[in-house]
Structures are given as structure tokens and as C-alpha cells.
Amino acid sequence: TGKPIPTIEWFRNGNKIQIDGSRISTKIEGNHHILIIQNAKVDETGQYIVKAVNKGGKDESSAFVKVHEDVEPPKFTDKLRSIEIKEGQFSELNVSVSGKPKPEIKWFKDGKELIPDGNHIILKSNPDYGYHSITIKNATIDDSGTYSAKAINKVGEDETSAKFKVLEDLERPTIISGLISKKIKEGQTTEMNVTVTGKPKPEVKWFKDGQE
The missing domain is CATH 2.60.40.10 (Immunoglobulins)
Incomplete structure (x- = not known):
């Protein structure tokens, strides 16, 4: 209160608070002056002072505000x-x-x-x-x-x-190209071959008349 109507200023840790009208704003309801800080930050912790000044003098009030980190x-x-x-x-x-x-x-x-x-x-x-x-x-x-x-x-x-x-990627052995019957003359050289697939790579054994 006061006559003429006092000018109100807000301070934090001795520094004047910049009122941007958005995140930080003020509100007056009759003789009540309100400082509003939305989405308060940890670094806004400190000593808050409100000063009222007119030609007749000045007065102030202070309080400490602690903003806890949102954890x-x-x-x-x-x-x-x-x-x-x-x-x-x-x-x-x-x-x-x-x-x-x-x-x-x-x-x-x-x-x-x-x-x-x-x-x-x-x-x-x-x-x-x-x-x-x-x-x-x-x-x-x-x-x-x-x-x-x-x-x-x-x-x-x-x-x-x-x-x-x-x-393990398993695949049973499969002979995709098998043996072919053939006739050769005594003393000649011959080859017998097969193509085998499987996972893991199959071991191949050879037999003649049932004997390995």
C-alpha cells in the first residue's frame, strides 16, 4: 500500500528480474502483487526481494526460494x-x-x-x-x-x-549330383565324383561292395 501508488520491482540475488510477460510475468489483484515463474529452473534458486517505492519512501520484503531439480x-x-x-x-x-x-x-x-x-x-x-x-x-x-x-x-x-x-544352421547332407555307372578297360584311369550339400559341411566316405 502507499500513496501515490508504489512502483513494484522484483529482484533475485540482488539482480532485477526481467519480466518477459511469458514465462516470467506479474499479476496485480488489488493491493496484491504476484510474481509468476512458469517452468522454474534450478538456477532460479535464490533470495527474492520485492521493493515498493514512491515519493514517500520505500519498503521491501524478501524470501528464499529453493527450486529442486526434477529427478x-x-x-x-x-x-x-x-x-x-x-x-x-x-x-x-x-x-x-x-x-x-x-x-x-x-x-x-x-x-x-x-x-x-x-x-x-x-x-x-x-x-x-x-x-x-x-x-x-x-x-x-x-x-x-x-x-x-x-x-x-x-x-x-x-x-x-x-x-x-x-x-546352428543345420541342413542334412544331400547328394545333388550322384555317381554314374561306367565301364573302363583294365589299366585305365577313371574318376568318380559327386556333388554334396549340407550344413555343416558333410564328411564324405567312399565304399566298394559295402566295404569302406
């Missing part, structure tokens, strides 16, 4: 799932995670941190959406194991794990 421990909203694929195929293991501040993601295979090589093992990340993935190309039996993703920030951590199994 949230990591939580996997989409977890790893067990996968089985065949040798030579590729697969993607993906997760979605929330947390404030944005969590750091680390990947592990059988308890050991996984180091991507950019060729066989590729990591992808979109922290803004909390999406993280690992792609395994041309999978081998050695890629089988337990894969884990760990999310860490300063207020906590979360982990998800799943089995990844690479099945």
Missing part, C-alpha cells in the same frame, strides 16, 4: 525379450527407458560390458525418446548368451536381461 530414477518401460535366430541372420535387441536426468545406457553380455565394433555389433540410441538398441549382424554361435541393458543416472539405476540364442 526420477531410471525405469525400463520396454524390457529386453528372449530371442532365437539362426546363424547368419541379424537381430535387434531394444529397450525404452525413462528417467530424469536422462539415463546413461550400458550393454553387457554374460556380465561383461559389450563394446560395439560398428560392423558386427552396432549400438543405436535416441535419448530424447528413451530408445536404445543393439544390432547383431551375421550372428554366430558365439553370440549366444545373456544380454543386459543397464540404465544409470544420479538418483538410481535399473536393469533388464534376456537370453539371446543363435541356433
Whole structure:
């Protein structure tokens, strides 16, 4: 209150607050003067002072305002799932995670941190959406194991794990081009050949009249 009507100014830590009319604004309701700060930031913590000034003098009031950081421990909203694929195929293991501040993601295979090589093992990340993935190309039996993703920030951590199994690509032996009966004269040289497929590569044995 005061006559004439006082001029009102707001300060934080001794610095005049710039009223932009958007995020930071003021409101007057009769003799009540209100400072409004939307989406307050941690660095807006401090000593706030309001000063009222007119020709008759001045008065002020102060208070300390603490803006706490909005924190949230990591939580996997989409977890790893067990996968089985065949040798030579590729697969993607993906997760979605929330947390404030944005969590750091680390990947592990059988308890050991996984180091991507950019060729066989590729990591992808979109922290803004909390999406993280690992792609395994041309999978081998050695890629089988337990894969884990760990999310860490300063207020906590979360982990998800799943089995990844690479099945041996098996194919029974097949003779696609077989032996051909032939007659030769004594003392001549002959060749008998076949074409065989199979996975893994078949062992071929030769027999004559049932004897190897």
C-alpha cells in the first residue's frame, strides 16, 4: 500500500528480474502483487526481494526460494525379450527407458560390458525418446548368451536381461549330383565324383561292395 501508488520491482540475488510477460510475468489483484515463474529452473534458486517505492519512501520484503531439480530414477518401460535366430541372420535387441536426468545406457553380455565394433555389433540410441538398441549382424554361435541393458543416472539405476540364442544352421547332407555307372578297360584311369550339400559341411566316405 502507499500513496501515490508504489512502483513494484522484483529482484533475485540482488539482480532485477526481467519480466518477459511469458514465462516470467506479474499479476496485480488489488493491493496484491504476484510474481509468476512458469517452468522454474534450478538456477532460479535464490533470495527474492520485492521493493515498493514512491515519493514517500520505500519498503521491501524478501524470501528464499529453493527450486529442486526434477529427478526420477531410471525405469525400463520396454524390457529386453528372449530371442532365437539362426546363424547368419541379424537381430535387434531394444529397450525404452525413462528417467530424469536422462539415463546413461550400458550393454553387457554374460556380465561383461559389450563394446560395439560398428560392423558386427552396432549400438543405436535416441535419448530424447528413451530408445536404445543393439544390432547383431551375421550372428554366430558365439553370440549366444545373456544380454543386459543397464540404465544409470544420479538418483538410481535399473536393469533388464534376456537370453539371446543363435541356433546352428543345420541342413542334412544331400547328394545333388550322384555317381554314374561306367565301364573302363583294365589299366585305365577313371574318376568318380559327386556333388554334396549340407550344413555343416558333410564328411564324405567312399565304399566298394559295402566295404569302406
